[in-house]
Amino acid sequence: MKEKVFIFVALPYANGPLHLGHIAGAYLPYDAFRRFMILTGREVVSASGSDEHGTPITIKAMQEGISPKEIATKFHNVNSDIFKRMNIEFNAFIETSSDLHKMVVKDFITKLIDKGYIYEGNMIQPFCPHDNMFLPDRYVKGKCPKCGYENARGDQCENCGATLEPSELINPVCILDGYTPEFRETKHLFFKLSSFQEDMEKFISERKYWRDNVLKYSRNFISQGLKDRPITRDLDWGVDIPFPGYERKKIYVWFEALIGYITGTVQALNDYNGALEHWKDKKIRHYYFMGKDNIPFHSIIWPAMLMAEGEYTLPYYVAANEYLNFQGEKFSKSGGVGISMPKLLESYNSEYIRFGVFYNLPEGHDSDFSLEEFQNKVNSELIDKFGNFVNRALILSFKKGKINRDQIAQSQRDTEAEKFMRDSLKSIINNMENVNIREAFKVWLELARYSNIYITERKPWEACKKDDANCLASIYTSMKIVFTLAVSGQIFLPETSRKLLSWLGYNEPVMLHEDLDYPVAHVLQKPEKLFEKIMSKSLNVSLKVARVMDVMDHPNAEKLYLLDLDLGEEKRRIISGIKDSYTRDALVNKKIVIVSNLKPAVIRGEKSNGMLLAAEEDGKVHLVLAPEEAIPGSEIKIGDYNIINEEISIEEFKRHEIVTYEKDGDIIPALHENNSFIPLTINGKNLTIDGKVSKGIRIK
């Protein structure tokens, strides 16, 4: 009978599209592990879903004038699509606003109430009379009573680090509308987490095989003493509470989202009672994947909830990853750092993205993702090393025709290569078994590198001219390695592996085990290229031509202008500090160049949607100008860069050094990179600089 395994991933919050950090931190490692479990013969049930309730979604909905459900559904669909395109698969991907989930939660909580782990208590909560709602602690800000910092949040002061209650703040205000909140007493249900102090200590001490980061966080969390936690909130978007007197409240999201794992199991098996029976089956191992911020919820709180429930199986493994940063900074949608998955998928093949993430998996510690390194690694390691070896072997084998195992006698070098291959395979399996996905991946890649050396040393192309024995043995051994790479590669690069296997005549997934059998080397059709190299480099800087329509003085700033710009289809207003160098009349109708994908900024009370390019020398500003015939709104070309047009922060823009550069006697703007200068052009013509400037001046 097949071993059963449950694999879960933290539910993504449905208030925005996932970015690469989420994918690397949880979903892709999960997907590799799930594929591995299936390929090694386990019967897998896996689940995740959209976490759709909670205040942030209701607020976003209010701001956009639509219902919370619409927001949730929108991002549920966006994220489902991302998973599909990334080949990240689930047996069930639920929505927490579904009837099924509400039913599961209700049953779960009822059981906890019956067993006495839920009690009623009162707490003082800030209430905004203007919005007519209770506010989460962090939605209140005011002066810190400890250090006097003006912008302290209701839960903690960022300046001195003090943990606060919203009611302690001096002059508290609601961050949504600035009104002063009232403090009202409100009753809530509490989960008796405190009664699991000893059980949790024991639970954690029994899980020495977990990763260090998880153990550290968990021990730290427990040692501070487990406190009871409220599990209800004064909200109208969430799961109802099956308890009299709570008709106008909902379950707090953290409590309810965790129960989504049970909902997911029910949905995957399509059998309510059957799924719950499986949850009671202690022989089934439960694996959880998540980012590090989610550790205590999965290593402490959820296990405690399960202990309270009494019958369900506790987590076997909690795999938390660290963070993937983007070019040195944390991914942040709102801060304009990083690229969203939809954009990334527009530019790159999902297999490349998977490769790039596995290569840099933030398993033991934070790691960094930069587009440049990503392309470099895809080109040099995936395509040059792996792709090329596979291609060499396939072509040799295709030309030679079918080779049967009985036909060959391996040389010592062949046996040595085969041993290396076997050891690699064992190591991949072993590492995957212990959820060391990064290491497993490295071993897989190392096998490809080794194999290039092997095939170069054996020179089948030469051997085949002399004697058949060496020719056949070396080709057959090479193909054995290709087969091994393809089979084990199904974990990481499913499409590439599927393609490879089909060329070898395997049209179904091939199960993974230490004694892979490959009796006949036979390449059915002339092999195609597995990969195309990433040729164009990407740059997330969108520069556009803009015609100045009107110029006004900034109402609250002496040195600033407001410029109304014509960008073809679009009109924009930007703010610029060029009053000392340009009069209003000198500006009107000029064709200037702006950074169009900058995150809008508010400067002295006026909103600026972009920034113009100019060089400043000796206090005088020189505008970057587009040729007279340039069409407003058209995009500037920067060498052969592929321009990604995604909102960026000013800091990120400033990393790109645009300078004045002398070419054929003219001073023109160019991007300075790796000691070379790439001119900015439009329709093949260089941009110009207004007035006389020296070369090498920074443009900003």
Next chain:
RNA sequence: AGCGGGGUGGGGUAGCCAGGAAAUCCCGACGGGCUCAUAACCCGUAGACCGGUGGUUCAAAUCCACUCCCCGCUACCA
């Protein structure tokens, strides 16, 4: 302020928890080889006193103490 991560050849990294001969891999530089292969592949050379100081040890990039930098989190977000 608290918590977390990091400082290793020109750039990016592995190794550190379980200390041990020549510190890994990719890019880049230089020289050579090969031609089955996707301007690939293979070999070789130069280049790192492993942030600093002190300690433990026969032995430290690796353990301990102190110290100096960097970055992230403590806003909705892994």
